[in-house]
Amino acid sequence: MTNAKLRSLASNWLGFVLLSALLILVFPAVLDDFRLNLVGKYLSFGFVVLGLVLCWGYTGILSLGQGIFFGLGGYCIAMFLKLEASTPENTAIQSTPGIPDFMDWNQLTELPFFWEPFHSFAFTVIAIMAVPAAVAFILAYAMFKRRVGGVYFAIITQAVTAVLTILIIGQQGYTGGINGITDLRTLLGWDIRTDEAHNILYFICVALLLVCILLGRFVLKSKLGRILVAIRDKEERVRFSGYDVANFKVFVFCVAAALAGVGGAMFTLQVGFMSPTIIGIVPSIEMVIFCALGGRLSLIGAVLGALIVNAAKTTFSEMFPELWLFAMGGLFIGVTLFFPRGLAGLVDDYVVPFLSKVFLGDKKTPPPEPAVTKLAE
Amino acid sequence: MFDYTFSELSSILVMQGFAGLILFSVFILMALGLAIIFGQMGVINMAHGEFMILGAYVTYLTSHLFQDFLPFAYPAYFFVAMVFAFIVSGALGLLVEWVMIRHLYARPLDTLLATWGLSLILQQIYRSTFGAREVGVELPDWMMGSLAVTDTVEVQVNGLFVMALTAAITVAVLVLLFKSRWGLQVRAVTTNRVMSGAVGIDTRRVDRMTFGLGCGVAGVAGAAFTMIGSTGPTSGQLYIVDTFLVVVFGGAQSLLGTVASAFTISQSQSALEFFLSGSMAKVITLLIVIGLLMLRPQGLFVLKVRR
Amino acid sequence: MPHIGPVVESDILLALEGVTVSFDGFKAVNDLSLYIQKGELRVIIGPNGAGKTTVLDLICGRTKVSEGSIAFKDTEVTKLKEHEIVRLGIGRKFQNPSIYEDLTVLENLEISYPKGRGVFGALGFRRTAEVADRIDEIADMIFLKEHLNTKAEILSHGQKQWLEIGMLLIQDPELLMLDEPVAGMSVAERVKTAELLNRIIEGRAVIVIEHDMKFVESIAHRVTVLHQGKVLAEGRMDKIQEDPKVREVYLGH
Numbered sequence: 001m002t003n004a005k006l007r008s009l010a011s012n013w014l015g016f017v018l019l020s021a022l023l024i025l026v027f028p029a030v031l032d033d034f035r036l037n038l039v040g041k042y043l044s045f046g047f048v049v050l051g052l053v054l055c056w057g058y059t060g061i062l063s064l065g066q067g068i069f070f071g072l073g074g075y076c077i078a079m080f081l082k083l084e085a086s087t088p089e090n091t092a093i094q095s096t097p098g099i100p101d102f103m104d105w106n107q108l109t110e111l112p113f114f115w116e117p118f119h120s121f122a123f124t125v126i127a128i129m130a131v132p133a134a135v136a137f138i139l140a141y142a143m144f145k146r147r148v149g150g151v152y153f154a155i156i157t158q159a160v161t162a163v164l165t166i167l168i169i170g171q172q173g174y175t176g177g178i179n180g181i182t183d184l185r186t187l188l189g190w191d192i193r194t195d196e197a198h199n200i201l202y203f204i205c206v207a208l209l210l211v212c213i214l215l216g217r218f219v220l221k222s223k224l225g226r227i228l229v230a231i232r233d234k235e236e237r238v239r240f241s242g243y244d245v246a247n248f249k250v251f252v253f254c255v256a257a258a259l260a261g262v263g264g265a266m267f268t269l270q271v272g273f274m275s276p277t278i279i280g281i282v283p284s285i286e287m288v289i290f291c292a293l294g295g296r297l298s299l300i301g302a303v304l305g306a307l308i309v310n311a312a313k314t315t316f317s318e319m320f321p322e323l324w325l326f327a328m329g330g331l332f333i334g335v336t337l338f339f340p341r342g343l344a345g346l347v348d349d350y351v352v353p354f355l356s357k358v359f360l361g362d363k364k365t366p367p368p369e370p371a372v373t374k375l376a377e
Numbered sequence: 378m379f380d381y382t383f384s385e386l387s388s389i390l391v392m393q394g395f396a397g398l399i400l401f402s403v404f405i406l407m408a409l410g411l412a413i414i415f416g417q418m419g420v421i422n423m424a425h426g427e428f429m430i431l432g433a434y435v436t437y438l439t440s441h442l443f444q445d446f447l448p449f450a451y452p453a454y455f456f457v458a459m460v461f462a463f464i465v466s467g468a469l470g471l472l473v474e475w476v477m478i479r480h481l482y483a484r485p486l487d488t489l490l491a492t493w494g495l496s497l498i499l500q501q502i503y504r505s506t507f508g509a510r511e512v513g514v515e516l517p518d519w520m521m522g523s524l525a526v527t528d529t530v531e532v533q534v535n536g537l538f539v540m541a542l543t544a545a546i547t548v549a550v551l552v553l554l555f556k557s558r559w560g561l562q563v564r565a566v567t568t569n570r571v572m573s574g575a576v577g578i579d580t581r582r583v584d585r586m587t588f589g590l591g592c593g594v595a596g597v598a599g600a601a602f603t604m605i606g607s608t609g610p611t612s613g614q615l616y617i618v619d620t621f622l623v624v625v626f627g628g629a630q631s632l633l634g635t636v637a638s639a640f641t642i643s644q645s646q647s648a649l650e651f652f653l654s655g656s657m658a659k660v661i662t663l664l665i666v667i668g669l670l671m672l673r674p675q676g677l678f679v680l681k682v683r684r
Numbered sequence: 685m686p687h688i689g690p691v692v693e694s695d696i697l698l699a700l701e702g703v704t705v706s707f708d709g710f711k712a713v714n715d716l717s718l719y720i721q722k723g724e725l726r727v728i729i730g731p732n733g734a735g736k737t738t739v740l741d742l743i744c745g746r747t748k749v750s751e752g753s754i755a756f757k758d759t760e761v762t763k764l765k766e767h768e769i770v771r772l773g774i775g776r777k778f779q780n781p782s783i784y785e786d787l788t789v790l791e792n793l794e795i796s797y798p799k800g801r802g803v804f805g806a807l808g809f810r811r812t813a814e815v816a817d818r819i820d821e822i823a824d825m826i827f828l829k830e831h832l833n834t835k836a837e838i839l840s841h842g843q844k845q846w847l848e849i850g851m852l853l854i855q856d857p858e859l860l861m862l863d864e865p866v867a868g869m870s871v872a873e874r875v876k877t878a879e880l881l882n883r884i885i886e887g888r889a890v891i892v893i894e895h896d897m898k899f900v901e902s903i904a905h906r907v908t909v910l911h912q913g914k915v916l917a918e919g920r921m922d923k924i925q926e927d928p929k930v931r932e933v934y935l936g937h
Contacts, residue, residue, distance in 0.1 A: 062486045142671040151421050151485050152674065155621045156667060162618045163663045170656040223800055223809035226791050230784045237782040240744065241796045241851065242770035251803045281618065285493055292490065325501035332494025336487040337480055 003360050015300040016213065023206045033195040040202040040270045042310035046209050047263030049291040049302035050216050051256025057296030058220065059252050060232035065157030066260050066287050068164050069132035071279030073261025076131055078274040079115060080124040081184040106173030121188060128265045129258040136257030137250060144246040158281060165280040180275020192269060205266045209303065212259055216299045228252060292335045295344025305342060397647030399536045399605060402543040404639035406598030407620040409550055412635045414591035415624055417567045418584060420478060421489040424496035426613020428470065428592045432462035432599025433608040434507060440514040452517040459600045466596025467589045474588040503610040513607035535604045542601050550594060551632060563587050622666050642666060695721045697889050698859055703752035705742060712738045714913035725890045727900050730910035731933060736893045737779065740861050744776040745769045756859065775852035779863040781844035785837035789828050789847060792836055793819045796851035818854060826850035827876065842873035853884060861891045866899050878902045
């Protein structure tokens, strides 16, 4: 194989292969059941950051409301699981048996209409992606058709997040309120609370995530991907090249929302509950920092960012809860000021040239530059 | 709930309107500083609430200083505190602009993230310094109590005071922006940065002063806030989303628009609170604002300019 | 060579009639009527603030007219969206080079290639031999064949202007509108650009806004002089230069 071929193969696939090996081989081998389940939980945020790479990194649309889409996906599966757990036998002591326990506590006597379809597993699977995408569509269509973008869009997404969180917390009888939907037990009769189930769910999560990474790559490598970059850099020129820019933005925002929905569902399955505290304003903006730290222009980097920040959060917030907020704040400031391309940018600038020097005998020239190096303005 | 007499109902409406006016004052106070920074510079300052809280903590400290050392001057401590609050928040604003914001003018979305990080750090500093519990100041005697307007309608003196203060601060900011030479420079830079630089305006300095002023006004807002509520490390975050909506809804470039939209939003929220729970009132208000923004994204008031 | 003769109804490609646009009461374009024939090269000149760029903005839909009508090939375009107007066959070059700095010359041209303009069309778009040939052909025409894989941001200012022209040419528009195509170019680049323009006008109409009188003389067939949002004079360059009204407002300074 020639050097050039090898290099293009390496730059295209090395990251993906390394990530797959880490997730499929290394983690299951070295981590105990408890920690593997934690990693699986972190990886469910990986789906969200993939969407952020597409819509923020490449298209320049910053959403501070990804937690909402994560939550919608999570609530969809949680509703299904809750209904499965609330059989009349299990809930015989309630004044209305057969409905979820929190509804009974809130004096509801029958299942609200929008819960009914979640008896069906097929409906639930579709809803996990379709509900977030539909909400994203309404929001994005209204905003982008009227050419609202940039910071305005970011603020609106945050306001929508506030609205939906307040709504979920306020409507206890329908949503479980601040506690969320808890005490989830089985999926189609399969107990999801055992270590064995957690391990299987971990591998399902990894497999889905890798598929989504490939999907993201497919989008970015297509002409669509270059149009997204073009929209980010010169929206008007794209419009005057005959494209309906809003459609592209709506599309990428919906894809990001659907991805977040899948992530939320995987979170619920692995953790066993879904609650508004996971999806509010603060968690939503934290998801952005996962992406920023890993690299907003790198699918692989962003997933690693989600892993690293979450692992650090678990470790430090237990040991030094006070320092953690400082660290998190510093991360936001440091990354945006000094490493806007995140860890992936550092790897591109330092590690890759070093590796190609060692293995491919390069004198000094860096490998083919990543397709896009500049950041949204 | 409709078995009230007419006079009872109208009293309730008046009281509810008064509560709305207090909320209106809080919105205005927060939104003014934000509108200066966002409207004039296009910078989103997510730490704005924390600058406001800084002013509140400064007021809290000042009240203790007066209690301990100048008890005879206690009735007037608030006015001194307001000045301190302006200076401390404004100075921090200048520092933040110099260290952080000026490097990010070309990347507004990143400014948003960086200032969010700043807000986390400030919150933790407040928590470490003042504790997680909310602190309140003791009001001077003359601010206690309420005025009976009619037999059934009473208004609190501190609420009235905050409203008067809000009006005064708003007028001061408007005068500064539209009558002073500095205000002229700020507006010139907003309209055409390159040209302003060419005619000898130090645009970097104007940016820094604008940011500092916005933060200083936030500090004064925080001082006023202590008159009607207590202060905790995360109090600033409670209002930040609403305030951004106020500013965006009013049309980012227009301070009068900000005032009008703050009035609309606060009055509709407090009116809805009479019929619904507080959280649902907020949900519906926010939804209406978001809906209106979808119909009229440029906000209520905006200039039509030639591109 | 496009013919210059009596205007026949069927020869008209673009017709602006009674067009007015006002910004807060200020009429940037005032009751303007302008007809462009098929295959014509028209140069619009006029002092600063005459409304030249605004006229182009109106035609391509960037600014909406307050009154009047703009018809392109008998289609009213004032109510259409920008991309719909582009798809009718109107291409617009901006005053400052407007290209995608972060992409290569090849990718810039490819994005402008008029296929796969929908979301899913773009997703399924493949760089076929036909596309590649067309890109090569255009790159050759705009003197950038050697630079296909160069990132656009490192091109010279003149090369960026050419690239933008190329991005329009690849769509083969019937009407091409160029806003100051030689601004900021070296003398050698100007000569090449004039040559390029003379080559690309074949089979299409071109509207050029230009300040540089030497350049105008080298390309102009028919000149329209705008002043305060109105047509002050229209005709051949030599006639225009002698017009006392024009000399007063424009050439005189």
